[in-house]
Amino acid sequence: MAVLLFCTVAMACAPAAHAEDGYDLWLRYPPTESARATAYRAQVSQLLAADATPTQAATRAELLRGLRGLLGVTPVPANTVTQAGAVVVGTPSSSPTIARLRLDTRRLGPEGYLIRSVAIDGHAVTVIAADADAGALYGAFHFLRLLQTGQPIAKLDLRDTPRVKLRLLDHWDDLDGHVERGYAGASIWDWHKLPDYLDPRYTDYARANASLGINGTVLNNVNSNALSLTPAYLEKAAALAGVFRPYGIRVFLSARFSAPMEIGGLKTADPLDPAVKRWWRDKADEIYRVIPDFGGFLVKANSEGQPGPQDYGRSHADGANLLADALAPHGGTVMWRAFVYSHEEPDDRAKQAYTEFVPLDGKFRGNVLVQVKNGAIDFQPREPFHPLFGAMPKTPLMMEFQITKEYLGFATHLVYLGPLYEETLKADTHAKGKDSTVAKVIDGSLDGHALTGMAGVANIGAGRNWSGSHFDQANWYVYGRLAWNPTLSSRAIAEEWVRMTFSNEEGVVAPVVDMMMGSREAAVDYMTPLGLHHLMGRSHHYGPGPWVEGGPRADWTSVYYHRANREGIGFDRTAHGSNAVAQYSPYLAREFGDLQRVPEEFLLWFHHLPWDYRTRSGRPLWDELVHRYTSGVDYVRGMRSTWSGLEGKVDAERHAQVAAFLGIQEKEAQWWRDASIAYFQTLSGRPLPAGEAAPAHTLEYYQSLEFPYAPGSGR
Numbered sequence: 247m248a249v250l251l252f253c254t255v256a257m258a259c260a261p262a263a264h265a266e267d268g269y270d271l272w273l274r275y276p277p278t279e280s281a282r283a284t285a286y287r288a289q290v291s292q293l294l295a296a297d298a299t300p301t302q303a304a305t306r307a308e309l310l311r312g313l314r315g316l317l318g319v320t321p322v323p324a325n326t327v328t329q330a331g332a333v334v335v336g337t338p339s340s341s342p343t344i345a346r347l348r349l350d351t352r353r354l355g356p357e358g359y360l361i362r363s364v365a366i367d368g369h370a371v372t373v374i375a376a377d378a379d380a381g382a383l384y385g386a387f388h389f390l391r392l393l394q395t396g397q398p399i400a401k402l403d404l405r406d407t408p409r410v411k412l413r414l415l416d417h418w419d420d421l422d423g424h425v426e427r428g429y430a431g432a433s434i435w436d437w438h439k440l441p442d443y444l445d446p447r448y449t450d451y452a453r454a455n456a457s458l459g460i461n462g463t464v465l466n467n468v469n470s471n472a473l474s475l476t477p478a479y480l481e482k483a484a485a486l487a488g489v490f491r492p493y494g495i496r497v498f499l500s501a502r503f504s505a506p507m508e509i510g511g512l513k514t515a516d517p518l519d520p521a522v523k524r525w526w527r528d529k530a531d532e533i534y535r536v537i538p539d540f541g542g543f544l545v546k547a548n549s550e551g552q553p554g555p556q557d558y559g560r561s562h563a564d565g566a567n568l569l570a571d572a573l574a575p576h577g578g579t580v581m582w583r584a585f586v587y588s589h590e591e592p593d594d595r596a597k598q599a600y601t602e603f604v605p606l607d608g609k610f611r612g613n614v615l616v617q618v619k620n621g622a623i624d625f626q627p628r629e630p631f632h633p634l635f636g637a638m639p640k641t642p643l644m645m646e647f648q649i650t651k652e653y654l655g656f657a658t659h660l661v662y663l664g665p666l667y668e669e670t671l672k673a674d675t676h677a678k679g680k681d682s683t684v685a686k687v688i689d690g691s692l693d694g695h696a697l698t699g700m701a702g703v704a705n706i707g708a709g710r711n712w713s714g715s716h717f718d719q720a721n722w723y724v725y726g727r728l729a730w731n732p733t734l735s736s737r738a739i740a741e742e743w744v745r746m747t748f749s750n751e752e753g754v755v756a757p758v759v760d761m762m763m764g765s766r767e768a769a770v771d772y773m774t775p776l777g778l779h780h781l782m783g784r785s786h787h788y789g790p791g792p793w794v795e796g797g798p799r800a801d802w803t804s805v806y807y808h809r810a811n812r813e814g815i816g817f818d819r820t821a822h823g824s825n826a827v828a829q830y831s832p833y834l835a836r837e838f839g840d841l842q843r844v845p846e847e848f849l850l851w852f853h854h855l856p857w858d859y860r861t862r863s864g865r866p867l868w869d870e871l872v873h874r875y876t877s878g879v880d881y882v883r884g885m886r887s888t889w890s891g892l893e894g895k896v897d898a899e900r901h902a903q904v905a906a907f908l909g910i911q912e913k914e915a916q917w918w919r920d921a922s923i924a925y926f927q928t929l930s931g932r933p934l935p936a937g938e939a940a941p942a943h944t945l946e947y948y949q950s951l952e953f954p955y956a957p958g959s960g961r
């Protein structure tokens with residue numbers, strides 16, 4: 247137990263001034279503006295926090311760090327409340343003071359907490375109580391967030407528990423340090439120096455994740471290498487698990503389905519083969535010997551060239567159950583991805599996952615989650631929610647969002663993904679009547695599942711600011727907050743983040759939040775308006791490529807998706823076309839299939855329409871498309887001017903980088919607009935609407951651009 251007393255001279259306790267390079271993320275803990283700081287100091291005059299376990303020690307250390315930074319306090323050990331303004335954190339077993347209060351902590355579960363203003367021996371005290379250490383840690387971060395965002399703390403009565411059980415980051419990190427679709431530098435994991443060297447950054451990674459409630463991390467790419475399951479790499483993973491454990495974070499690994507052959511010397515990886523079953527059971531036992539709280543496996547199988555059960559004529563359920571049986575004795579989970587589409591299958595790619603997985607509903611073991619991307623194609627700027635949500639009631643489905651912006655401008659574009667996540671989670675599947683939202687599928691409440699999960703493909707790298715840009719940190723942040731509670735508002739989360747990351751000044755908060763909230767819609771407009779999708783450059787996915795055709799498979803081209811010709815544009819997924827609409831509930835199938843009712847943002851996702859089709863604005867489709875492209879670019883121009891107006895209100899170093907990146911974004915938004923218009927105009931044959939500028943270059947110029955070294959490519 248420790249008690250903290252304040253420095254009388256606040257200055258003496260202030261952290262050394264340092265340039266803001268983004269390393270501290272939203273945990274900067276800068277000195278609080280003076281009037282507010284004075285009030286807070288009276289309310290936070292003592293800290294009682296045990297440090298008998300690693301998690302308790304981490305909780306205490308974070309509170310000390312935060313309070314010292316925000317309010318300028320110096321810790322002095324003690325163990326009872328002796329004055330008003332004590333903060334007591336812990337569980338009934340770690341804190342006699344909390345035990346005395348007889349709070350109903352049981353109902354908080356292993357990760358929940360409550361924060362309450364109470365009186366103890368006549369003193370006003372803030373209690374952060376939980377039933378287990380991890381809950382107290384989360385509560386401490388919540389309390390710090392209240393201070394960081396300038397909230398009143400005198401009359402608190404909060405309780406919070408996560409609505410989703412597994413809240414994970416999926417790293418697409420290769421063992422050689424490359425990050426697939428990573429735009430924030432090399433992998434954060436220095437596999438070569440592990441397990442002996444534990445970069446302090448790993449601890450800061452754990453702190454940042456714990457501050458959001460993220461409780462698991464898949465260390466390696468789903469396009470996986472069997473070597474990560476060898477003893478040497480398991481030891482390295484175990485070292486990371488040791489760093490993360492105090493922060494409530496468990497380690498998971500992507501498992502290569504053919505590992506029994508590649509590192510086990512077997513002749514087959516057939517899931518029904520007894521030797522293969524034995525191999526996975528032994529492997530699981532071995533893993534749990536070195537990582538006792540190992541979370542489980544993530545598997546990409548029979549997808550984009552990865553090995554899987556279908557190589558042996560078996561189903562995805564056979565494959566998933568093989569690994570599930572191996573993990574079950576240890577309490578581990580299999581996350582089996584539904585991102586599958588076949589090489590041979592000529593059917594609409596948007597339909598294939600549903601076609602393959604729905605018949606398997608009810609065939610998976612109890613410790614299997616099927617991991618489904620938010621949309622049926624591939625993390626596009628906008629997609630309708632994946633039709634699997636709501637269609638497999640007997641199987642827990644977990645959400646897979648992409649945090650890294652593979653299709654949304656890499657690191658440089660300011661695109662806040664909160665509205666994208668929120669739009670998907672709030673979407674109504676109508677699976678069990680109205681209000682059967684995707685969020686309710688994910689949190690298990692719609693179909694009564696206790697095993698629930700959400701995964702975000704991480705945007706974290708070894709770059710100093712973690713995510714490749716300052717604003718990309720917000721995407722990590724909003725993902726984590728929504729994984730904890732999928733019903734939160736992305737605007738409220740943006741506001742929290744801006745306050746913690748940049749400033750509590752209203753003159754900063756309001757314009758930055760507004761700018762963020764419209765940024766995703768702008769990217770949709772300048773890249774793929776009105777339901778267009780998958781029009782990016784081939785394989786590296788950088789920049790526009792609506793002309794991409796030919797190559798190894800049709801569904802890796804752009805022409806497959808936009809289907810533009812002299813007559814019109816769009817993918818007919820109605821009953822007259824691929825009938826993908828039929829994979830949604832009858833209510834939605836009718837809505838999406840009906841031109842009068844389909845939300846306009848999905849118009850060309852579901853319909854092929856003539857260039858002169860009259861859109862809701864009254865403009866013909868071609869004119870509307872051009873209008874959207876232009877307004878996307880205009881929005882970016884607006885963000886640049888908003889941001890330049892904030893000069894002096896945000897530290898110079900971060901201001902300058904954001905300003906420069908917005909400049910890149912404007913250039914690239916213009917490039918997307920111009921190249922797309924130049925290309926589609928060759929098909930529509932229609933003039934640009936009045937007042938619309940012609941593309942800066944010829945179509946041939948845009949088509950000639952090549953980017954062999956664009957970052958993050960798959961391989």
Ligand code: GCW
Binds near residue numbers: 426624625960
């Ligand atoms: O979006 C695509 C990416 C691939 C990725 C794949 C997947 C890991 O372009 O790089 O591979 O999705 O999700 O499996």
